[in-house]
Amino acid sequence: xxxxxxxxxxxxxxxxWKAAADQMNAKGYSLVPRVLSREIxxxxxxxxxxLNYRKTVVMExxxxxxxxxxxxxxxxxxxxxxxxETMYPHLASIANxxxxxxxxxxxxxxxxxEFQAECHQNDQLKPTPLILKYxxxxxxxxxxxxxxxxxxxxxxxxxxxxxxxDYTGGEFVLTEQVPRAQSKAIVMRPKRGDMLILTTNFxxxxxxxGFYRANVRHGVSEVTSGERHTLGVIFHDAVS
Numbered sequence: 001x002x003x004x005x006x007x008x009x010x011x012x013x014x015x016x017w018k019a020a021a022d023q024m025n026a027k028g029y030s031l032v033p034r035v036l037s038r039e040i041x042x043x044x045x046x047x048x049x050x051l052n053y054r055k056t057v058v059m060e061x062x063x064x065x066x067x068x069x070x071x072x073x074x075x076x077x078x079x080x081x082x083x084x085e086t087m088y089p090h091l092a093s094i095a096n097x098x099x100x101x102x103x104x105x106x107x108x109x110x111x112x113x114e115f116q117a118e119c120h121q122n123d124q125l126k127p128t129p130l131i132l133k134y135x136x137x138x139x140x141x142x143x144x145x146x147x148x149x150x151x152x153x154x155x156x157x158x159x160x161x162x163x164x165x166d167y168t169g170g171e172f173v174l175t176e177q178v179p180r181a182q183s184k185a186i187v188m189r190p191k192r193g194d195m196l197i198l199t200t201n202f203x204x205x206x207x208x209x210g211f212y213r214a215n216v217r218h219g220v221s222e223v224t225s226g227e228r229h230t231l232g233v234i235f236h237d238a239v240s
Contacts, residue, residue: 008078008079008082008083008086009082009085009086011035011036012035012082012083012086012087013086015032015035015090017090020032020090020197021090021093021094024094024154024197024199024203025094025097027186028174028176028198028199028203028214028216029174029186029196029197029198029199030196030197030198031188031190031194031195031196031197032194032195032196032197033191033193033194034191034193034194035158035193035194035195036158036160036192036193036195037193038192038193040079040193041159041160041161041192041193042160044131044160044229044231045160045161045229048070048131048133048229051070051072051077051131052072052073052075052077053070053071053072053073054071054072054073054126054127055070055071056068056069056070056071057069057070057071059138059140063141064140064141064143065138065139065140065141065219065220066134066137066138066139067132067133067134067135067138067139067140068132068133069130069131069132069133069232070130070131071126071127071128071129071130072127072129072130072131073127074127076127076129080129080231080233083156083158083233084112084129084233084235085112085113087156087197087233088111088112088115088152088235089110089111089112091152091154091197091235092108092109092110092115092152094154095108095152095153095154096108098153098203098204101204101211102204102211102212102213108152112235115152115235115236116237118150119148119150119236119237120237122148122149122150122239123148123239123240124147124148124149124150124236124237124238124239124240125237125238125239125240126147126237126238126239126240127237127238128145128147128234128236128237128238129231129232129233129234130231130232130234131229131230131231131232132220132229132230132232133227133228133229134167134170134220134223134227134228134229135223135226135227136223136224136225136226137222137223138170138220138222138223138228139170139219139220139221139222139223140219140220141219142173142175142217142218142219143217143218143219144200144201144216144217144218145200145232145234146200146201147234147236147237147238147239148236148237148238148239150236151200151201151236152200152234152235152236153199153200153201153202154197154198154199154200154235155197155198155200155232155233155234155235156195156196156197156198156232156233157172157190157195157196157198157230157231157232157233158193158194158195158196158230158231158232158233159172159190159191159192159193159194159195159196159230159231160192160193160229160230160231161192161226161227161228161229162191162192163189163190163191165192166192166226166227166228167223167224167225167226167227167228168223168224168225168226169221169222169223169224169225170220170221170222170223170224170228171187171188171189171220171221172187172188172189172190172196172218172220173185173186173187173188173218173219173220173221174186174188174198174216174217174218175216175217175218176203176214176215176216177214177215177216177217178205178214179212179214187221198216198218199216200234201215201216202214202215202216203216
């Protein structure tokens, strides 16, 4: 299965990136509706067993939840590679702003090729984009997708099934840890073709004494019926 790089680039370049940046700055996530067509979503699901993978993880074996996910191998599907290359420059500007607000000694390159080169210089050579599959009873524990010393602070989840039509339950969950307080939970039910941009591990929040770092984790609640598939696009590569 292939999705033309030109077609994908046009779709992701046409996103209202100003609105997405405003939402990321205000909430630490941005839900972009109807990014993928039903045909593309259906094609990824239909070809779930046939795509080029480097590794399959059965979640129960590692106490990550119930379900499985498969990491794509290089070369990535055209759509996934184009998402990385097209989205990265927009997100890098937000990431650099966050680093300034939190007074972090890090700046992200303007283009994806330079960032990936940094990963490879640190022996992070394995691709991290993946597709996740849950059946009835499946869930994903709260976690952060960090695969090495070099990581990008934002990632994307693209939802391939329609809630209430293909599955029930299976809400996407974010938890935000406020220092010296209880965690805040955000629960979402994105529709087929929607994309959620989210922080990989933290976001800046304005407090009385300036900006502080709020740690964020994400997961999936229990699927009560049907099947649920999600495409995850992580920008940093993993250690060898």
